[in-house]
Amino acid sequence: MAKYIVQIIIIGSQIVGKALTKALKQEYAASQEAARRAGRGRAGAAHAAANAKAGITLEEAKQILNVQDMTQDEIQKRYEYLFKINDKSLGGSFYLQSKIYRAKERLETEISNKSEKA
Numbered sequence: 001m002a003k004y005i006v007q008i009i010i011i012g013s014q015i016v017g018k019a020l021t022k023a024l025k026q027e028y029a030a031s032q033e034a035a036r037r038a039g040r041g042r043a044g045a046a047h048a049a050a051n052a053k054a055g056i057t058l059e060e061a062k063q064i065l066n067v068q069d070m071t072q073d074e075i076q077k078r079y080e081y082l083f084k085i086n087d088k089s090l091g092g093s094f095y096l097q098s099k100i101y102r103a104k105e106r107l108e109t110e111i112s113n114k115s116e117k118a
Helices: 002-038 041-054 057-065 072-086 094-117
Strands: none
Touching: 057 072, 057 094, 072 094
C-alpha cells in the first residue's frame, strides 16, 4: 500500500513539475515578445509606461474610437458620439463607456507627449 502512495506522489510531482516548467517557458516568451513590441530603450520604456498607466495600448485605443489621424478634434468628435450612444439609460453599456473613455485618455496622452517633444 505504501508503495502505491509513493508512486502516486512521484507521478503527481512530475506532472506538476512539467506544468510549472511549461508555464514558466510561456511567461518568458510572453515577456520577450512584450519587450520586443515595446521597442526597447527609452522610447520603448515611455511607450510601455503610457500603456500601463492607461491600461490600453495606442493601437487598441485607435481601434476603439475608430480614428486614423490623431487630431484632437477627431478624437473628441468620435468620443462624444460613441459615449452618447452607449449611455446606459439608452440601453448601452457602462463597460463600453469606460473603454471609450480610456481610449480617449490614451490618445490624448500620446498627443500631449508628441507636442512636448516638438
